[in-house]
Amino acid sequence: MPVLQEILVNLKPQKIAGNQQTEVNSLAIDSRKVAAGTAFIAVRGSVVDGHDYIEKAIASGASVIVCETMPSSLSENVAYIQVKDSHAAAGQIAAAFYGFPSEKMKVVGVTGTNGKTTTATLLFNLFKALGYKCGLISTVDNHIDEIVETSTHTTPDAISVQALLRRMYDANCAYVFMEVSSHAIHQHRIEGIHFTGAMFTNITHDHLDYHKTFDEYIRVKKKFFDDLPEDAFALTNADDKRGMVMLQNTAAEKCSYSLRIPATYKGKVLENNLTGLIMNVDGQEAHFRMIGTFNAYNLLAVYGAAIQLGEDKMEVLAKLSNLHGAPGRFETYMSPVDKILGIVDYAHTPDALLNVLATIKQLRGDAQQVITVVGCGGDRDKTKRPVMAEVACEHSDRVILTSDNPRSEDPEVILNEMEAGLNLTQKRKVLRISDRREAIKTAVSLANAGDIILLAGKGHETYQEIKGIKNHFNDREEITKAFELYNK
Numbered sequence: 001m002p003v004l005q006e007i008l009v010n011l012k013p014q015k016i017a018g019n020q021q022t023e024v025n026s027l028a029i030d031s032r033k034v035a036a037g038t039a040f041i042a043v044r045g046s047v048v049d050g051h052d053y054i055e056k057a058i059a060s061g062a063s064v065i066v067c068e069t070m071p072s073s074l075s076e077n078v079a080y081i082q083v084k085d086s087h088a089a090a091g092q093i094a095a096a097f098y099g100f101p102s103e104k105m106k107v108v109g110v111t112g113t114n115g116k117t118t119t120a121t122l123l124f125n126l127f128k129a130l131g132y133k134c135g136l137i138s139t140v141d142n143h144i145d146e147i148v149e150t151s152t153h154t155t156p157d158a159i160s161v162q163a164l165l166r167r168m169y170d171a172n173c174a175y176v177f178m179e180v181s182s183h184a185i186h187q188h189r190i191e192g193i194h195f196t197g198a199m200f201t202n203i204t205h206d207h208l209d210y211h212k213t214f215d216e217y218i219r220v221k222k223k224f225f226d227d228l229p230e231d232a233f234a235l236t237n238a239d240d241k242r243g244m245v246m247l248q249n250t251a252a253e254k255c256s257y258s259l260r261i262p263a264t265y266k267g268k269v270l271e272n273n274l275t276g277l278i279m280n281v282d283g284q285e286a287h288f289r290m291i292g293t294f295n296a297y298n299l300l301a302v303y304g305a306a307i308q309l310g311e312d313k314m315e316v317l318a319k320l321s322n323l324h325g326a327p328g329r330f331e332t333y334m335s336p337v338d339k340i341l342g343i344v345d346y347a348h349t350p351d352a353l354l355n356v357l358a359t360i361k362q363l364r365g366d367a368q369q370v371i372t373v374v375g376c377g378g379d380r381d382k383t384k385r386p387v388m389a390e391v392a393c394e395h396s397d398r399v400i401l402t403s404d405n406p407r408s409e410d411p412e413v414i415l416n417e418m419e420a421g422l423n424l425t426q427k428r429k430v431l432r433i434s435d436r437r438e439a440i441k442t443a444v445s446l447a448n449a450g451d452i453i454l455l456a457g458k459g460h461e462t463y464q465e466i467k468g469i470k471n472h473f474n475d476r477e478e479i480t481k482a483f484e485l486y487n488k
């Protein structure tokens with residue numbers, strides 16, 4: 001086990017009190033996870049202040065306390081480290097505690113409002129197909145080579161992420177592909193990670209509950225690129241309005257991808273239908289199994305990253321051709337009798353919903369109705385609620401407004417806020433059924449042969465969180481059961 005001095009190597013503490021040779025057995029930012037010999041890092045959160053739990057951590061056996069303000073009285077046999085920012089210190093300390101795993105592998109981070117899971121998962125599957133051992137850190141699950149664990153966050157906290165990276169290094173992974181959420185950048189969860197590459201997908205409306213303004217949301221995303229080292233690459237979407245802004249102040253090698261304008265990696269969609277995409281990528285024609293223009297962007301980003309990482313163009317395209325996307329993203333289910341097409345998709349932002357519905361519009365026949373079942377999560381950005389309802393109405397024949405994860409909120413209040421975005425004409429095509437299971441059944445009962453039902457917002461999720469309790473719920477099971485129930 002390392003001693004305190006060894007895990008402070010990259011840190012400039014403001015004050016140190018106590019023995020620097022104290023052995024550190026584990027790290028914790030949560031006092032409830034402290035055991036004998038733990039270094040407890042007190043961080044100020046959005047709900048409580050970790051500094052209020054220092055005494056509790058010591059009572060549970062903490063031998064080191066990292067904090068921004070020293071407690072008024074210090075305990076004997078405990079070492080205290082005062083730092084300017086304990087969120088940032090947590091990442092630096094964790095990186096050192098776990099032996100700087102990110103410096104021994106190639107870690108590529110993906111940020112952006114939409115497409116992170118899809119892009120990171122495609123990269124993971126591509127590099128596995130190319131013969132490498134890899135790690136994946138995503139919203140859906142984390143992969144340590146062959147081991148798969150369900151995720152709790154898109155990007156884990158500063159300590160958990162370094163622990164995961166260490167396990168990946170121990171499993172001989174050469175590459176790690178990870179999602180980098182804006183919350184993670186803001187809370188310094190990625191501090192101490194050495195990135196070989198950073199990718200930007202797009203930025204649209206989300207998380208304004210947390211970041212308050214769109215400018216602040218952009219600033220936070222840009223910080224990921226500002227902090228990159230010179231030996232990394234920064235790959236951006238040149239077609240996104242903010243794509244080039246992201247690279248403005250980066251020291252990394254700048255590169256871009258585009259379907260519309262000159263860029264390092266240029267693509268063109270030649271065909272786009274329900275069986276997949278045919279694209280020209282960097283002068284080479286290729287077929288992909290993924291559906292929709294937004295996936296053309298994801299594929300092009302993945303291609304660009306693979307070339308940046310030194311892979312062969314033709315081999316990359318050949319392997320990429322056979323890959324499917326991430327679970328719960330544009331997953332299709334056909335009813336056996338009436339051939340109703342059910343689409344389960346994780347679109348939970350206005351832009352994602354618009355993209356998915358635009359894709360469906362492009363691909364459907366004139367006679368096919370589109371029925372959209374959609375809700376908005378509780379305890380999350382409220383301003384997206386009316387916009388998502390409006391987007392659903394503008395691009396569907398019928399809409400059933402329902403619950404997503406209401407969390408601590410009243411589902412009917414969320415539905416009122418969604419409905420507030422609709423005018424009278426739009427309201428005419430809307431039903432409001434807060435019970436998501438009933439909403440899905442109703443969509444199926446209303447559908448005629450050949451129609452399309454979009455279940456938006458929950459994708460891969462296997463639960464629905466209501467009043468702090470996660471009940472089993474899976475859109476993919478519900479659509480299949482409803483098809484059976486109505487013999488459709």
Ligand SMILES: CC(=O)N[C@H]1[C@@H](OP(=O)(O)OP(=O)(O)OC[C@H]2O[C@@H](n3ccc(=O)[nH]c3=O)[C@H](O)[C@@H]2O)O[C@H](CO)[C@@H](O)[C@@H]1O[C@H](C)C(=O)N[C@@H](C)C(=O)N[C@H](CCC(=O)O)C(=O)O
Pocket residue numbers: 029030031032043044045046047048049050053152153154155156157158181182183184
């Ligand atoms: C808003 C937000 O991001 N919150 C995260 C944040 O919690 P917080 O700041 O509210 O923490 P807090 O409850 O105030 O506690 C402050 C500190 O005191 C500690 N504490 C608390 C109680 C106690 O008894 N003892 C103790 O030591 C806590 O462990 C914490 O370190 O820090 C926690 C530890 O890292 C996270 O688990 C928590 O994620 C919550 C659960 C969450 O829902 N986060 C979502 C919004 C999130 O992060 N999402 C993004 C993806 C979004 C997207 O792209 O769509 C993600 O990366 O997952």
Ligand SMILES: Nc1ncnc2c1ncn2[C@@H]1O[C@H](COP(=O)(O)OP(=O)(O)OP(=O)(O)O)[C@@H](O)[C@H]1O
Pocket residue numbers: 112113114115116117118119139154179201202294295297298326328329330345346347348351352353355356459
């Ligand atoms: N490049 C893209 N541009 C716009 N929309 C996209 C893109 N890729 C995927 N989407 C849409 O956004 C939804 C979420 O995709 P994905 O899970 O890959 O994004 P994410 O950034 O990981 O989301 P989260 O922030 O929840 O982790 C998809 O189900 C699809 O509807």
Ligand SMILES: N[C@H](CCC[C@H](N)C(=O)O)C(=O)O
Pocket residue numbers: 139154348376377378380404405457458461
């Ligand atoms: N990572 C996102 C997921 C949202 C998914 C949606 N189903 C919801 O619950 O709002 C978040 O935590 O905001």
Ligand SMILES: [Mg+2]
Pocket residue numbers: 116117118138139140154179
């Ligand atoms: Mg994700």
